[in-house]
Amino acid sequence: MRIIIVGAGEVGFHISRRLAVENKDVVVVDRSPDALKRVADATDVQVIEGSGCSPEVLQDAGVEGADILLAVTDSDEVNLLSCFFAEKLSSQTTKLARIRNSDYTNFSEMMTGQGLNIAKIINPDQEVVDSILRLMSVPGAVEINDFAQGNIRLIGVNLPSDSPIIGTRLLNLRERIGDVPLVIAALVRDDSLIIPSGADEVRKGDVVYFACDIKDQEEILTKLGITQEPVRKVMIVGGGNIGYKLAKSLDNKFYHTRIMDQDESRCRQLSEKLDRPIVLVGNGTDQEILRQENVGDLDLVISVTGDEETNILTCLLAKSLGAKSTITRINNFAYMPLIEPIGIDHLVCPRLSAINSLLHFIRRGKVISTASIKGEEAEVLEAIAQENSEIVGKPIMDLGFPRGCLVLCFQRGDEVIIPRGDTVIEPQDRLIILSTRHNIPKVEKALDVKVEFF
16 A cells, blocks of 8 residues: 655654554655654655645655545645645545644545545634533543444443452453443553453553543442542633634533633634633733632533643642642643652543544554543544455454454444354444554454455
């Protein structure tokens, strides 16, 4: 598979690095020699210096023989032009574009139609809002990913010290919590990811990832000892695209929402567009303002300004003043390992959201969505079992997946099934598969259709 990535920023860099590990044929195009040097030093991919919206540069990159073009620069206009010329030069190439500005996304049908024929428009801001809303729906969760049109959830939780499953081996889990249908997908212990077997034991301090039917979610959380009050009082710091979209989503009677921005003119615009949320002029790093707004009584403080240092400091101040929980927006991947140790509860990353949204188009087999777990260490794939693929007609125990690959659950018709070793996969089953990064090619091969020669 040949993939052209236009843009060697954080998104392009991390996608190229991930694909290089999987032995994909990758070409990265960017105007910046420094950005290209960073990519070349870290990955075994081809780099080309030049504009991604230049037809000549796209030809040099081999667009005519490419399977996929990813336009992921920080400029919506460059991304759109790259897709335009790619369509003219190679209409069969699948084109994906990262687009943030609502002036464009509000007319997405014009970009996905015959004019540009873009297969998918990725809006990182909306992806971040959706991530925050999922976190708010399950207080106590550290990460939530939805699959099978929202019917299946993969939830990561910090176990409380009195959880009844601490000290339990996974093969004895049902003796502790009863016959509630769930599967433990992964454990994070001392910052290391463990894809467990039945002999593994849940320990104090573990982050536990489990997959379940969404209708069983509340019962499972209760049995794991996780009981928290729902989120009602919320403060959003930052009135940009993400802050506004989030406040708009919370603009109802259930939430008591405040949104703060230090730009007075932006606050006037927010006041005109929002009904129930209270709009405040101020800086989230000003302790006096936070005290005046009784931040200690809030269930959740969400800082989504364009400056990540401001976001981090705002959340730390809010926690020190008594806020129950915090979410910060981070774009710099280097900051991510620091967030939890310093006391911030959650992070959301537009760039990581964009990567997750793009990856499933790159996967072989009928993969319809993906999500990263623990940064880039593992990936969850949602895929349709195709009739001529290797996995159909076999019990799960005979699939031959290496250690680190698990079929977590699947949807068959309207039923969500937690499989056993003797469960046989049928065509059109909607599978949720967890795999470590290095085993992804093996999972792709199993999902792909076998070619028969006559």
